[in-house]
Amino acid sequence: MILFLEFGVAIGLPLEFTITSPDEKLISTEGVSLSHVNFLQFDAKGYHDVTLPFHDAQFHIIIGGWGNTLSALYLGEFVYPPDDEYNGSLLTSSKYKQFWISWNSFQVYVGLENVRGSGVILNGKPQCPIKVIDATFASNWEVTLNYRVNQADMIRGNGRFCGQEKSCDTANIVSLVGSKSRIECAVICKITSGCTFFIFNRNLKQCKIFGNDVGSDDVVSEKVYWEC
Numbered sequence: 001m002i003l004f005l006e007f008g009v010a011i012g013l014p015l016e017f018t019i020t021s022p023d024e025k026l027i028s029t030e031g032v033s034l035s036h037v038n039f040l041q042f043d044a045k046g047y048h049d050v051t052l053p054f055h056d057a058q059f060h061i062i063i064g065g066w067g068n069t070l071s072a073l074y075l076g077e078f079v080y081p082p083d084d085e086y087n088g089s090l091l092t093s094s095k096y097k098q099f100w101i102s103w104n105s106f107q108v109y110v111g112l113e114n115v116r117g118s119g120v121i122l123n124g125k126p127q128c129p130i131k132v133i134d135a136t137f138a139s140n141w142e143v144t145l146n147y148r149v150n151q152a153d154m155i156r157g158n159g160r161f162c163g164q165e166k167s168c169d170t171a172n173i174v175s176l177v178g179s180k181s182r183i184e185c186a187v188i189c190k191i192t193s194g195c196t197f198f199i200f201n202r203n204l205k206q207c208k209i210f211g212n213d214v215g216s217d218d219v220v221s222e223k224v225y226w227e228c
Contacts, residue, residue, distance in 0.1 A: 015149040017137070021049075024138035027149065035133050037152045038103050041114050042137075043096035046145035050091065051138040052101075053078070057130035059108055061122070063099060064091035065140075073110060073122040086121040096148060105129040106197060114150065129199060179207035 015030055027034065034040070034054075044050045050063035060074040062082075068089050072082035090112075091097055098114045106126060112119030139145045174194060179185040182200040185207035189195040194211040201208065 016147070018144060018146050019137055019139050020144040021139040021142050024136050025147075026134060026136050028134045032149065032152060033133075034135060034152065038132070039100065039116055039151070039153055040102075040135070040149070041098070041100040041116075041151040043098050043148040043150065044091065044145055045093065045096045046091055046139065047093050047143055048091055049140040049143050050099075050145060051136075051140055053136045053138070054103075054132050055134045055136070057103070057126075057132045059103075059124070059126065059130065061101065061110055063110075064089070071110075071121060073108065073124050075108070075124045075126045083124040084122045090121075096146070103130060103132060105131075174209040174211040177207050177209070178205060180205060 015027075015032060017025055017030075019025055044063065046064075048064045048066075048068040050061075051065075052061040052063075054060070058076055060078045061072075062074075063071045065072060068091050069087065071086040071088075071090060073084045075083045098112065100111050100114060100116055100118075102109045102111075102116055106129060108122075108124050108126070108130070109120055110122035111117070112121060137145075137147050137149075174192060177188060179188060179200060185198050185200040188207050189198040189209055192209050195209050197210050199208045199210075200206075
């Protein structure tokens with residue numbers, strides 16, 4: 001199957017498949033690209049352990065883990081304790097349950113049902129800008145899970161498409177100064193009035209200071225060489 005993007009929306013979904021651990025499915029192998037989207041809605045049916053590693057962003061989501069008692073979000077390394085967790089049963093083997101995930105350069109959200117912004121159960125703010133290019137759908141402990149990926153598209157910010165490859169005027173750039181290291185850039189941010197985050201350019205030895213927070217609808221994007 002070949003999946004196209006039309007006006008920032010993935011065409012060709014829903015995509016339905018079954019996974020039994022240790023098998024897993026990289027969603028790009030089904031023709032679904034996440035490089036130009038920042039919202040994913042899917043359904044899952046099974047006993048426990050919906051497991052979703054996102055690449056190249058390196059964040060992991062587990063829904064209904066620990067015997068369907070705990071869900072968790074890991075930012076960066078997949079090491080306990082998680083960055084956020086939700087206590088409660090979310091999965092069942094008798095019917096599909098709906099979930100959504102949205103992300104931008106500095107925030108990740110996980111929620112219930114199929115409407116972005118509703119029923120948020122997990123959220124986190126990575127220390128470094130993230131860029132999603134792919135995701136793996138998996139399970140654990142030889143559990144069989146049924147997945148349906150229903151929607152993958154670009155959420156709007158300020159009436160425009162706003163995503164990882166498109167800049168949006170939602171974050172005010174306070175200053176651009178020379179900097180020898182990420183640590184020095186962090187110090188500059190700390191002493192600069194109104195600075196909420198920074199991006200350090202290793203190649204150009206520059207520090208870009210941003211002056212307002214990034215909301216759940218907004219995405220700040222930079223070229224690849226802007227690294228944290």
